[in-house]
Amino acid sequence: MIGHKNINIFALLVSLLLLTISSAITQSVNAQSSQLPDSLKGLTPQAIFDKANLQNEKKHYKSALGLYHAIEHTNTGSGALFLNMGLTYLNTDSLGKAKYYFLRASKYPETRKQAQQGLNYLSNHLSHKSAELPELPWDRALNWLQNDIGAHTLLIISLLILNAGILLIVGVWFIEKYKKTLRYSGIILTLLGILFLLTTGFVDYHTRRYSKGVMIMKEANVNEKPNKNAGVVSIAYEGYTFTVDKEKSARRDNWYYIRMSNGLYGWIPKKDIKVL
């Protein structure tokens, strides 16, 4: 028998859970218009995007890129924006930058297919190709979780499962009927929720620590140490992709610590690559 007051407390907690989940799902776009140049202030990203597309159609690529970058600087983006930027850089023969934006566009479902075509095209036109180690199943799974699912979605799923599991376990104390079913399903859901939560934590850590980087200059040395005079590990060419260790790189002003696609590690000047 549960008193009215206690039912109210439970109702309040469940409402809080639902509010939390709905708040998490609602992701608002905060366009930071304050970072826009004066001429563009007051315009939404969509409006600037339309202007940029017009410039692009007129083959005013430099002007179009300026507008696209203005949107990017507001920390707002879309698959369409990055795909168009990739195509525009392709038209200006900046293949490294084109690859960078195609890679960014490939993260959005609506432009994934076109971005992949762009990347295929580039792979046939870049002057050098780097050997690539086959992706381990573990890495593939992690990339899928990181890029296709995302840490925040995983977190919502984890919290839902975990709280549902706990509610079922608590329910065992009060509901005599289906006690066994409630207990086992509660334990399973709770364990599953904890597992999801740990996975979410790892995906979050990986997302914060590592990023993909693309070589945008024609050629650069990858050094053993963050020093131009240090031993050269390899030479990186335009379009090479790397895994950038942001945590380790944060300790150096002008260098990124990278892992090349062939498994070699080294330091490369920050100006030579763009990090996704």
Added chain:
Amino acid sequence: MRKTGKGVLHFLSAYGVFLMLFLAGHSVLAQSVQVNGTISETEIFTGERVVLKINVSGKNFTNVSNPELPQLQGLQYLSKTPSTSTNYSYVNGVSSRSYAYQYYLQAEKPGKFIIPPVSVKVDGKAYKTEPIHITIRDRNKAANNHSSKGKKPDIFLKMEVSNHHPYIGQQITANVVLYFKSSLDVTSYQPNPGWKAEGFWKEEFDQTQQPQAVSTIINGVRYRKAVLMKYALFPSKNHKLTISPFEVSCSVRYNNNNQDPFSSFFSGFGGFGSSQRNVDLKTDPVSINVRDLPPAPSGVKDIGAVGKFTISRTASDRQVKLGESIEVTTKIKGVGNIALLSQPKYNFPDAFETYQPQQKSDINRKGNLIQGTKTFTDVLVARKIGTYTIPAAKIAYFNNDRRHFSIKTLPTITIHVINSPGNVGTSVSQNNALSIQPVTGLASWASLTYNSIFTVWWFWVGIILPFLFIGVGFWQKQYRDRMQNDSRFARSHTALDNAKKRLEEASEIATSGDIKTAYSQLHMALSGYIGDKLNLPKAGLSDEEYISHLQKQNINPQLVSQIKRILDKCSTIRFAPLTSQEDLNRDIRMSQNILNDLRKTL
């Protein structure tokens, strides 16, 4: 003046007597300690080891320091930690003792050298040995000396080369040969690591069996010889090259059947302990004059091959789909400098995209010649539809037996590239343009900033909520269990509700006009509340007993008297004349107030 002269004479004669007495005494002391140094052999060969022995003996001394070792020339200490021995003797009532320090030295350079005096401190006083003269002879020179005069070494090492005038890239065989007299048994040998044949590509031949010793005579002296190691060397420069000395450490043992038990090799170790000895041997450097190759015929591809080879070229497929890869494999098989061969470069049609070629070597090191196969694989990807030809190629290699270039012509290879429908990547390449167009119109926008899950508030709420659920649930469970199992707790917690319910019933009854029943209900409400709260029996108590229990709870006496008055009224109303409805309502309200006051205290 005369007086003065006599004084001087007296002084000088007294001083002379004192000096003689002092020197005599000193001489006696000095003679009581003797320090001498000996060496096990004074004429040795390079690489041999000798024992330097420092002996301290005497009668009246207590402390002996370790010898202070001098710098040596031509020799080196194998260890500066000596092996020591002590000897005591007591003869005719006189005790004496001696200390011996032994150091192992190795002969490094040929020449005549002096081991400088070795200093030892005995009871704080320094003693020195006499310098020792030693002659070191070059082992390899002595072995190759054609003169029958002079001592010959018992063992030496030689690098024997098959050809001193090879062409660049031509194989020569370098054998490391150990020569030793039959008076020795070689128990083991260990090549010193780090031998570099600079200017050569070297391959060590596989040796399937232990080296076999055969008899030979060198300058009239019978030796046994055994090939320890066998190398194939391929000169990579057309200069005068030098094969650097090869070093081997050997363990040898004195052979009991030896006809010459006083062989210099063993006597060189002074005859201490076992007949097992170690000796470090080194070959002399060997000069090689490398000849340059004649110029290759024009119009051929020179891949730097020297030897005897067969060359072939094949394609993995003659018909491929657009975008598919083909492997063009060049196989060079034969005897010679397999590992040094460079890849033949072909003129592939522009329709093919070329990738980093692969190469593989399979070398056979058995026998006396290095042979094997080297395979170069060019990876091509077809990028245009059509029929294409990889032109014929002439590959030359230098046949060192015939001393001229041999030419092998590789035939043309024709490849048909056909269309592959549905291949997105190839259609893009074929048209040399990208078929995708910029996106115009509405786009869906999202924030690019990644917020860690730990920075969003709902993460923490979502994490804390399960604990709240458990806490509230547990609290409820406890409450429910007590309500079911603890009647006192249950009565106490339901007392107020029950009392209020009865008061409401009393009000309802009052409206129907049955005032006496209503007072009865009012009595039950109050007495029931007190009984439930104080866990008193549910029936059988008088009003006085309820009041008495209340008084024990230290309740405000005024409140108690109010309760008493109501209870009394309720009890007596049945026998009293009619009471008004208003009185009853007032008493109900008063009872409600009483219940509220009691709730605060009970």
